[in-house]
Amino acid sequence: MREAIRIAREGIQNGGGPFGAVIVKGGTIVGRGNNRVTAELDPTAHAEIVAIREACRRFGSFRLEGCEVFASCEPCPMCLGALYWARVERLFFAAWRADAAEAGFDDDFIYREIPLSPEGRRLATTRLLREEGLMAFADWRAKPDKVPY
Helix, strand or coil: CHHHHHHHHHHHHCCCCCCEEEEEECCEEEEEEECCHHHHCCCCCCHHHHHHHHHHHHHCCCCCCCCEEEEEECCCHHHHHHHHHHCCCEEEEEECHHHHHHCCCCCHHHHHHCCCCHHHCCCCCCCCCHHHHHHHHHHHHHCCCCCCC
């Protein structure tokens, strides 16, 4: 955890936000990341995502089973979702999302938006061309050599 916090604090000096994360497998750090959103002009470059990308490249896999994540703060909904998709085993974090909100990083509105129907969310959302969209799923189901995830 101290390494995640160190990375968060160091990242601030390098133009990033105050967040850090490390991914550990078998006692060895296999991925590190600090928030790079403003430094890379990439809204997805959160510390956990950066660490996931590094660990996945290292293992040559999109799965991080058996890994633990240490984050300097409770992950935002995007990062939490990515941790689930990567199938990490365990998450540890230091600061709460309320602590991040006090520093100007309020992700709570996203947590509140997720359970709403698409029509009830602040992001204007319209579904189009459903039948055509379903064709991609038909193609996927018929693909004999697909890699399930």
